[in-house]
Amino acid sequence: MLHVAEAARVSVATVSALINGTATVSPELSQRIEQAIRDIGYKRNAIARSLKMGTTRTIGLTVPHITNPFFTDVVSVIQQAFDRAGYAVMLCCTDEDLNTQDDQIRLLLDRMVDGLIVARVGDGAILKRIVDDANVPVVLLDRVCEGVDTDAVVLDNQRAVFDAIT
Numbered sequence: 001m002l003h004v005a006e007a008a009r010v011s012v013a014t015v016s017a018l019i020n021g022t023a024t025v026s027p028e029l030s031q032r033i034e035q036a037i038r039d040i041g042y043k044r045n046a047i048a049r050s051l052k053m054g055t056t057r058t059i060g061l062t063v064p065h066i067t068n069p070f071f072t073d074v075v076s077v078i079q080q081a082f083d084r085a086g087y088a089v090m091l092c093c094t095d096e097d098l099n100t101q102d103d104q105i106r107l108l109l110d111r112m113v114d115g116l117i118v119a120r121v122g123d124g125a126i127l128k129r130i131v132d133d134a135n136v137p138v139v140l141l142d143r144v145c146e147g148v149d150t151d152a153v154v155l156d157n158q159r160a161v162f163d164a165i166t
Contacts, residue, residue, distance in 0.1 A: 007036035019044065050112065060108030060116045062092045062101060063141075071119065074141065078117065087114070098122035105130050117141050 001019070005012045010029055017023035018033050025033070036042075050056045059082050063071040079089050090113060092104035101121045108116060109130075116134065119141040120127055128148045131138045140152035 001042070003040055004033060004036045004042050007040060008032040055114055056088075056112045057086060058088045058090055058111070058113045060090050060092070060105070060111070060113035062094055062104050062108075062117070063119045064094050064096045064121055066091075066093045070142075074119075094119075094121050096121050098126070102126050102130065109134055109136070115139070119143060120145050 001012050001015050005015045008015065008029070010033060014025060014029060015033055018025045018030055046056075059078075061075065061078060063075060065071060066075065075089075075091060082089050090108060090111065092108065094101040094104060098121050101118075105116065105118065105127070113136060115137045117139050118127070120143045123145075127145055131148050131150050138150045140148065140150060140154075142154055144152045144154055
């Protein structure tokens with residue numbers, strides 16, 4: 001941002017205000033700053049911004065099989081909903097492997113996701129510990145987990161069968 005400010009002959013605060021939309025900048029200064037951004041090829045540093053803002057605007061999603069039509073549809077709907085809300089979705093596929101699931105959840109948390117949606121694998125003992133330690137919201141998808149105190153979105157399969165045959 002410093003190089004943009006120097007090229008536009010303005011302060012770094014003015015460049016920041018324009019880029020982040022936190023203050024009104026005169027049309028003349030806006031034009032100079034935008035020209036400097038184009039000339040320099042300035043790109044916002046998403047990692048630095050995430051550290052400063054305390055949010056990555058990213059949601060972690062784990063599913064057991066991406067080839068399962070149910071999860072394919074669910075992933076698509078989740079992606080669209082979060083895209084509209086200005087979030088990216090980082091998708092991990094566990095292949096129904098407990099160790100893979102746990103590694104992926106830790107990876108997502110290390111990447112500072114703002115929330116997790118987990119279609120769990122296994123009995124959930126490790127998942128319970130991870131959820132208890134996570135400082136982000138966690139939602140279980142399709143499969144509840146005894147002893148894990150978090151929200152869950154599940155289908156009522158018995159009701160679906162009843163509705164289908166009556």
